Amino acid sequence: MDKTLLQFLAVADEGTITGAAEALRVTQPTLTFNLKKLEKQLGVSLFKRSSRGVKLTEYGQMLYENATVMRRLYDNALNAIEMKRVQREEGMTIGTGYSWWALFLKDFVLDYARKYPSAPVNVSLGNTLRLMDQLVAGDISLFIGHRIDDLAGGTEADFLEVGPIRDGYFVRPGHPLLGAERTASEVAAFPSTLAFPPEARQRRLLLEQSGRVADEDRRADYLGRAFTSNSLEACLDYVLGTDAVLRHTDLMAPELTRKGLARVALHPGAEPHAQILGLYVMADKRRDRALSKLVDTLYRKTCAVVGAGQVKA
DSSP, X not given: OOHHHHHHHHHHHXXXXXXXXXXXXXXXXXXXXXXXXXXXXXXXXXXXXETTEEEEOHHHXXXXXXXXXXXXXXXXXXXXXXXXXXXXXXXXXXXXXXXXXXXXXXXHHHHHHHHSTTSOEEXXXXXXXXXXXXXXXXXXXXXXXXXXXXXXXXXXXEEEEEEEEOEEEEEOTTOTTTTSOBXXXXXXXXXXXXXXXXXXXXXXXXXXXXXXXXXXHHHHHTTTTEEEESOHHHHHHHHHHSSOEEEEEGGGHHHHHHTTOEEOOBOTTOSOOOEEEEEEEEGGGTTXXXXXXXXXXXXXXXXXXXXXXXXXX
């Protein structure tokens, strides 16, 4: 907004040249000069001057009313621009599995919302292939997940490795598997439960041969005797009410215990193979300064969580 109009409004609001000069942090002669220049430009007197200060003339009142509207519109425009800037530069769309949401992302997102209250935040929960599908489509800017060893070519996503993690087996209290160390075959004798199972349409993201192998493995392990859901809460309800076994990230053991499950003790060597955890981000997006900052922050936080429960690959 025009500086002279802002100075005019300040004088009208303060009622004195001296008070307005102090509020604006300008000298009194400068302010007086600018007001006289404005009056000369308009060809009318804007103030009635006296020893007690200044009062608006009829013309001054007319200018004051319109300039006030102009200032409000100007301030609204600045606020709208700032909100748009924050949404563009500070908003985030990320993907994750439920484990990482519960372990640290929830607190991170809440802190982020307090820091940038106008910034939009979208968090997509799902399995690694679903999140990769969303990453490639541009629906999310990054995600935390397992390394996809047989990812089809042309994806152009960078994987920032954090480290190995391992799954554990969890059951209801009083389950027959509890009370002793178990072998993998003993665990496999019970129905299995899987949260966020892979979807058939996501096989296109894998190399053709590995996609068929993964599909066959999935049928052998789950179909016919399993409960699967894209809701971990639904899986927990099922496990708590049956003899099914939930396979889930071992780092979630304290959280799953709090929800009423117990971890199955395993014989040495019976543990599931470790998987490599990391962050996926599209290579061409990493040059974006805001995204690069977000990636660095989430990478450090993920490393901290995984490091606290580090396993050997």
